[in-house]
């Protein structure tokens with residue numbers, strides 16, 4: 334796709350993992366490290382008047398460095414799009430967790446809530462209010478660490494957190510009374526209210542204030558009356574009440590939450606919100622990069638400490654992650670690039686929405702591919718790295734037109750032919766390299782018969798089982814047919830593409846405020862060995878009638894759920910239907926009759 338050209342050679346994009354109001358989020362591989370990242374792609378035209386929000390969001394993300402805030406890695410701006418490269422959170426939304434378990438236990442809620450308090454206290458300490466806290470904006474990584482996302486509505490009052498704000502924003506169900514009344518408010522106080530709604534959602538599995546009619550919803554919020562189910566503890570009720578105080582000044586402060594007895598129960602330590610600064614660069618990571626790029630360590634250090642949020646920044650941060658996880662520090666020549674990694678110095682006109690300036694930047698120049706037939710990136714060819722360097726080339730993927738090319742110290746640079754302008758020389762070189770790479774890619778990529786595409790469900794691996802429920806039916810075609818029939822009967826129309834159903838419905842279907850769209854994908858599940866598989870498949874086991882023998886001997890047909898857009902609580906209802914169908918509907922695989930009919 335043309336608009337992703339800018340990512341070529343730097344990232345390999347994969348499936349879409351989320352959609353927001355103006356954004357599409359893609360899973361991608363960062364080619365220099367082979368690490369997974371998420372790329373939020375925002376179309377400037379679609380954003381219209383909201384364009385300035387991206388600048389705010391980016392300014393905020395560039396400031397944050399916290400274990401529970403999704404880390405920004407790189408920002409690429411083109412004339413038409415923003416590409417925001419971020420940490421990939423593979424564990425889905427916190428909301429999916431609530432959906433799967435209906436509600437969480439007090440101790441699980443405590444573990445999650447401590448992380449939310451830590452992230453929010455950190456934001457506040459830097460003068461930011463989030464203003465859109467809700468379970469959909471809290472993601473999980475593969476180690477179940479929470480990561481706060483979506484800072485599109487955040488605010489940094491000029492006079493600090495003690496200065497009032499005026500713009501009413503956020504989701505109605507999480508909005509504090511003062512927001513609904515359109516009064517001036519304090520960022521910290523509305524965030525604490527939203528955290529109260531969030532904690533209620535974790536412990537109870539529903540919203541404290543809810544109504545199909547917005548006016549009724551607002552009335553309920555202004556009255557501050559909500560149901561306190563008997564199954565939650567007295568201490569939980571007390572904490573929620575302290576956050577859902579309609580009078581903002583009586584609401585508990587975030588500083589009091591840090592060592593609140595409910596939050597420290599069984600843990601003893603108060604919540605820590607302070608975090609490492611980004612000033613100190615890790616020497617080993619810088620050395621690894623400087624060796625690989627064959628440039629002076631100090632100049633690289635100097636550049637990295639400028640935090641330009643370019644390809645070097647992302648590479649450094651991903652290497653640092655690997656080091657923190659105790660993994661080896663390695664770099665691969667990028668798959669679509671050039672053979673010898675060379676750093677060149679170039680002057681680029683780098684413009685951001687609020688900052689137009691010209692500055693000298695150093696960039697990776699990429700090396701040709703080591704793309705294995707399976708799409709794996711292979712270790713760099715050490716011998717090749719010792720050979721004399723290839724001509725330095727400008728980074729074609731650079732979104733900003735380069736003005737001048739100067740070699741890095743000691744870097745031999747091919748002088749363009751007298752008759753050629755530097756850019757035409759570049760085009761010629763790039764053209765021929767791209768052609769040969771294209772050939773190489775074709776030679777290396779195993780041919781897929783056309784008719785196999787979408788003809789059978791994808792196979793998930795053991796690590797990839799979040800938001801999946803199993804069926805005992807072995808026939809994926811039967812599962813998808815019955816599933817769409819079952820949902821249709823509930824008034825939810827779905828369109829089918831391959832083994833994926835895309836559904837959406839209007840608010841009226843479940844009598845809620847917003848509509849929602851979602852995706853259900855039929856997939857094969859591996860032959861899961863017990864008991865190792867118990868962690869990722871706990872929910873699968875809970876929601877299906879399985880026996881150990883059948884898991885061990887055969888694979889399964891599963892249904893992977895994904896909310897695409899809209900009201901999460903509507904989506905929760907759909908998931909409940911799907912889970913009900915998978916629990917009761919697909920048990921008897923032998924009968925070809927309508928296996929879902931009875932349950933829908």
Ligand SMILES: Nc1ncnc2c1ncn2[C@@H]1O[C@H](COP(=O)(O)OP(=O)(O)OP(=O)(O)O)[C@@H](O)[C@H]1O
Nearest residue numbers: 350351352353354355356358371419420421422483
């Ligand atoms: N870093 C990430 N890792 C994995 N998935 C992500 C990541 N960031 C976003 N997503 C997915 O993409 C969805 C949309 O992202 P995000 O909320 O940032 O977009 P948005 O346009 O700001 O949304 P909204 O319209 O709700 O404000 C998220 O709900 C989430 O499912």
